Amino acid sequence: MNERAGERGADPGPPGGDAFLTVTDLHAGYGEARVLHGVNLTVGRGEICAILGPNGAGKTTLLRALSGMVRVRGAVRLDGADLTRRPPDAVARRGVAHVPEGRGTFMPLTVEENLRLGAFVRRGRGEVEADLERIHGYFPVLRERLRQPAGSLSGGEQQMLAIGRALMLRPRLLLLDEPSLGLAPIVTRELFRIVQTINEQERTTVVVVEQNAHLALDVAGRAHVLETGRIVLSGSAERIRADEQVAQSYLGYRV
Amino acid sequence: MAGFLQQIIEGLGAGAIYASLALALVLIYQFTGIVNFAQGEMAMFSTYIAWQFTAGGMPFWLALVLTLAVSFAGGMLIERVLIRPVEGAHELTVVIVSVGLFIFVNAAAGWIWTFLIKDFPNPFPGGAIEAGGLTVGFSTLGILLVVGAVMGLLYLLFQHTKIGLGMRAVATNPESARLVGIRVGWTLALGWGLAATVGAVSGILVAPLLFLEPNMMSGVLIYAFAAATLGGFDSPAGAVAGGLIVGVAETLAGAYAGFIGSDLKIGVPLVIILGVLLVRPQGLFGRAAVERV
Ligand SMILES: Nc1ncnc2c1ncn2[C@@H]1O[C@H](COP(=O)(O)OP(=O)(O)OP(=O)(O)O)[C@@H](O)[C@H]1O
Numbered sequence: 296m297n298e299r300a301g302e303r304g305a306d307p308g309p310p311g312g313d314a315f316l317t318v319t320d321l322h323a324g325y326g327e328a329r330v331l332h333g334v335n336l337t338v339g340r341g342e343i344c345a346i347l348g349p350n351g352a353g354k355t356t357l358l359r360a361l362s363g364m365v366r367v368r369g370a371v372r373l374d375g376a377d378l379t380r381r382p383p384d385a386v387a388r389r390g391v392a393h394v395p396e397g398r399g400t401f402m403p404l405t406v407e408e409n410l411r412l413g414a415f416v417r418r419g420r421g422e423v424e425a426d427l428e429r430i431h432g433y434f435p436v437l438r439e440r441l442r443q444p445a446g447s448l449s450g451g452e453q454q455m456l457a458i459g460r461a462l463m464l465r466p467r468l469l470l471l472d473e474p475s476l477g478l479a480p481i482v483t484r485e486l487f488r489i490v491q492t493i494n495e496q497e498r499t500t501v502v503v504v505e506q507n508a509h510l511a512l513d514v515a516g517r518a519h520v521l522e523t524g525r526i527v528l529s530g531s532a533e534r535i536r537a538d539e540q541v542a543q544s545y546l547g548y549r550v
Numbered sequence: 551m552a553g554f555l556q557q558i559i560e561g562l563g564a565g566a567i568y569a570s571l572a573l574a575l576v577l578i579y580q581f582t583g584i585v586n587f588a589q590g591e592m593a594m595f596s597t598y599i600a601w602q603f604t605a606g607g608m609p610f611w612l613a614l615v616l617t618l619a620v621s622f623a624g625g626m627l628i629e630r631v632l633i634r635p636v637e638g639a640h641e642l643t644v645v646i647v648s649v650g651l652f653i654f655v656n657a658a659a660g661w662i663w664t665f666l667i668k669d670f671p672n673p674f675p676g677g678a679i680e681a682g683g684l685t686v687g688f689s690t691l692g693i694l695l696v697v698g699a700v701m702g703l704l705y706l707l708f709q710h711t712k713i714g715l716g717m718r719a720v721a722t723n724p725e726s727a728r729l730v731g732i733r734v735g736w737t738l739a740l741g742w743g744l745a746a747t748v749g750a751v752s753g754i755l756v757a758p759l760l761f762l763e764p765n766m767m768s769g770v771l772i773y774a775f776a777a778a779t780l781g782g783f784d785s786p787a788g789a790v791a792g793g794l795i796v797g798v799a800e801t802l803a804g805a806y807a808g809f810i811g812s813d814l815k816i817g818v819p820l821v822i823i824l825g826v827l828l829v830r831p832q833g834l835f836g837r838a839a840v841e842r843v
């Protein structure tokens with residue numbers, strides 16, 4: 296596997312060399328269980344970057360490491376600033392919004408309260424009100440449900456709410472962990488279309504972990520393949536799509 | 551009929567006291583998932599602090615405010631020092647810590663103030679209002695007013711402030727709360743501080759009706775457990791309603807069920823606890839424990 300990484304996996308970096316997020320030799324785990332064994336990757340400013348990999352590879356752990364939810368060794372830099380070992384609230388304050396696996400909905404709270412929580416670390420009331428409007432623009436169904444408990448939303452609506460909540464931070468970096476989980480394919484496609492729009496309109500850099508590799512590679516500019524805690528392959532979406540092993544393992548066909 | 555109404559009002563007065571201690575229990579349960587057996591003892595200790603202030607000649611209401619501030623800080627400190635280290639530990643460990651806290655606070659109060667009973671000043675005038683055949687003591691009215699004000703303030707805090715929203719977020723989904731940038735550790739400490747404050751109110755209100763001594767709150771705690779069980783441990787509004795219902799039930803039972811009398815009254819909360827656990831374990835206002843997806 297290392298050989299494979301050395302041969303084809305080394306991260307050539309984003310085109311133009313304008314790295315927004317740089318992860319260097321990142322190690323992380325839970326107690327005795329080591330999960331990430333030296334992850335290296337870069338994400339370019341304003342790009343959508345997909346993380347692919349089998350179950351248990353450490354994709355969720357990687358995102359949690361980026362947002363300060365697990366202890367790490369190594370380095371995480373965002374736009375030149377060191378984020379390593381900062382607590383989650385400090386990372387959020389730097390503009391990193393994380394939609395966790397399972398959506399992280401505050402079930403008994405109303406849809407509006409869920410959205411406002413996304414702006415918890417921000418100041419400036421007027422801007423927050425304006426952002427609520429902006430998010431209704433992306434997700435009109437949320438406007439109709441503002442006073443409803445978030446737990447009463449459908450799975451797709453909850454995922455929209457989760458992304459809306461993340462946008463309330465005005466994030467510079469948006470981390471999405473398996474947004475398609477449990478959703479109908481048509482809903483997932485709609486969701487990815489909106490993520491793409493957000494990325495284009497707001498220049499938000501997006502890192503998306505996704506089991507549905509087809510969909511992820513459709514919207515992503517570049518992708519990284521994570522296997523047992525290491526990046527084994529990095530490159531443009533086309534290049535990843537063309538990789539024989541990726542095709543077999545994640546796309547379900549031979550190139 | 552007037553006599554019956556009168557009993558109900560008396561019952562609400564007692565119930566308001568149970569309600570505030572029950573609310574303290576529920577707050578801590580919601581934030582940290584801990585059933586705090588030491589809640590009554592913490593309230594008792596706060597009451598001694600208030601007594602100490604007034605014994606030094608301080609006006610009652612100033613002593614009250616100072617005591618609530620000290621209780622708030624004390625509650626936060628307890629969370630930081632004692633509860634934080636066992637966060638996420640086995641339930642039994644946490645129960646033992648809370649029982650240990652019970653014993654420690656009780657002993658500390660006895661050591662500082664002795665186990666001799668003390669008179670606690672009644673902040674309310676002795677008379678009563680008479681209207682429509684009802685006679686309602688100022689003391690009962692005062693208790694209802696104070697508890698009502700405390701509940702109102704808590705409601706405003708939780709429903710209409712950013713900190714309150716953050717606290718509710720932590721209570722429902724701590725993981726996600728961390729991700730949106732809420733400092734969960736401090737929020738939990740804040741929850742303990744608030745609970746200690748609300749509990750202190752119950753101690754200070756009940757002390758003039760009983761005598762101040764280190765075991766003063768043991769009976770009240772049982773009523774508060776009944777109230778929280780009845781209302782649902784995950785529902786602050788339920789705890790308040792439960793407290794009022796328990797207070798009224800207790801008063802009516804004492805007045806009308808001759809065989810119960812004042813000696814057996816303490817059985818009322820136990821019957822309520824058992825009944826609720828058998829019939830509707832989540833309480834009147836609680837959510838049934840369903841798996842969340
Ligand atoms: N809280 C935890 N405590 C201990 N081990 C954990 C914890 N969370 C994850 N792990 C372990 O870490 C490894 C990687 O888990 P992770 O959730 O990061 O994988 P993943 O790539 O996101 O998988 P999936 O595709 O199933 O979501 C797994 O072996 C898992 O068992």
Ligand SMILES: [Mg+2]
Pocket residue numbers: 354355356396472
């Ligand atoms: Mg995962």
